[in-house]
Amino acid sequence: xxxxxxxxxxxxFPPIEPYQNGMLPLDGVHTMYWEQSGNPTGLPAVFxxxxxxxxxxxxxxxxxxxxxxxxxxxxxxxxxxxxxxxxTQDNTLRHLVADIERLRVxxxxxxxxxxxxxxxxxxxxxxAEAHPDRCSGLVLRGIFLCRQSEIDWFLYGMRxxxxxxxRNFSGFIPEAERSDLLAAYMRRLMDxxxxxxxxxxxxxxxxxGVCSTLLPSPDTVAAFGEDRMALGLARIEALYFRHHVIKxxxxxxxxxxxxxxxxxxxxxxxxxMVCPVISADELHRAWPExxxxxxxxxxxxxxxPGIRAELVAATERLKRRL
Numbered sequence: 001x002x003x004x005x006x007x008x009x010x011x012x013f014p015p016i017e018p019y020q021n022g023m024l025p026l027d028g029v030h031t032m033y034w035e036q037s038g039n040p041t042g043l044p045a046v047f048x049x050x051x052x053x054x055x056x057x058x059x060x061x062x063x064x065x066x067x068x069x070x071x072x073x074x075x076x077x078x079x080x081x082x083x084x085x086x087x088t089q090d091n092t093l094r095h096l097v098a099d100i101e102r103l104r105v106x107x108x109x110x111x112x113x114x115x116x117x118x119x120x121x122x123x124x125x126x127x128a129e130a131h132p133d134r135c136s137g138l139v140l141r142g143i144f145l146c147r148q149s150e151i152d153w154f155l156y157g158m159r160x161x162x163x164x165x166x167r168n169f170s171g172f173i174p175e176a177e178r179s180d181l182l183a184a185y186m187r188r189l190m191d192x193x194x195x196x197x198x199x200x201x202x203x204x205x206x207x208x209g210v211c212s213t214l215l216p217s218p219d220t221v222a223a224f225g226e227d228r229m230a231l232g233l234a235r236i237e238a239l240y241f242r243h244h245v246i247k248x249x250x251x252x253x254x255x256x257x258x259x260x261x262x263x264x265x266x267x268x269x270x271x272x273m274v275c276p277v278i279s280a281d282e283l284h285r286a287w288p289e290x291x292x293x294x295x296x297x298x299x300x301x302x303x304x305p306g307i308r309a310e311l312v313a314a315t316e317r318l319k320r321r322l
Contacts, residue, residue, distance in 0.1 A: 012062035012312060024106055026077060026099055029089050033081035034074035034103055038066035043322050044109045046072040048116035048123045053236030054229060055080025063115065063311050068319050074103060079232040086235040092244055097127045104134060113318060117141030117302050118275055125252045128259045136322045138264040139314045141307065142272055142300050143280040145253065146246040150279065155181050161273050162211045169207035182242055189235045198227065204234035211273050214299035253286045263321050264290035265314035269298035269307055
C-alpha cells in the first residue's frame, strides 16, 4: 500500500498538465515529442511506453508524485506524437536507446529513475545495461525480453486462452497466408495505402487490447483501436517482431549483472497473457536484489487495479532511496 496519505491504494495521482514540451530532432527522418511535468527541481523520472509504437498518454504522468518527481514522458520514434507516425526507417532498439540518452542530455539531467512496462521494460533494461551510471532506479512491469519464444506466444500461443480474439486476429488474413501470420500482416501494415494498412493495424492492435486485461475492458479495446495508437503499435511491433528479435549474444537477462546494484522493482501480473510471468520469473532469478511483486489477480495492462497500485507503491518507495 502506498505510503503517501493523499492517495488510495488503487489510485493514481491526480491529472496534471506539462509545464514544458517540445519536439526534438533525432536525425533526417525522425522528430521526437517530449514533455515535462511535476516538480521542475524534483527527482528526475522518465516513462518508457509500451508497444513498441503505442505512444504515451496523459495517464502515464500519474504514476509519480508530482510534488517530488520531475516527470519526463516522450513518444518513441514512430509512435504517438513523434513524427513521422509509424515510420520504420532507422527504427531499432539501438536507435531508441540512443534517443533516451539524447533526451537526457537535452534536458540537462544527470541521472533518472527509468520506468517502463511491456516493451517499455525491454527498452528500460537495454538502456540501463548500456548506461547504468545514468539510472538512479528502475521500475519494470510486464516483462518482455524480445525473444522469439515470446513473439511466437503472441502470434499463436495466446489462442489457448483467448481463442475468440485469436480467431478474429488470424481470420483477418486469408486462409492461404495463415501459416505465417507475421509475414501476412507485415505486407499489409507496410503498404502505403491507408485502406490497406489501417484495417490490418486495427485488427492487430485490437487483438492485443482484448488480451491485455484479466477481465473484459471495452475501454482498453477502444483505446487500442484508435487510429494513431493502432497504426504506430501494429506497424512498429510487427517490424520488431520480424527484424529485431534480441539475439542470445545480447540477451537482456544474461547482461543484467551490470545493473544488479541499481534499486529496482519488478511488477508482474500473474495472469499476464501478453507477456507471461515466466520472463519476469527468469529475470528475477538472475537479479535477486530487485524487489519482485507478482500481482495475483491481474493480467498485462498497467491499468489493472493491482498493477496500478503496485506501480504507484514502487515510485513512492523509491523516492526515499534516490
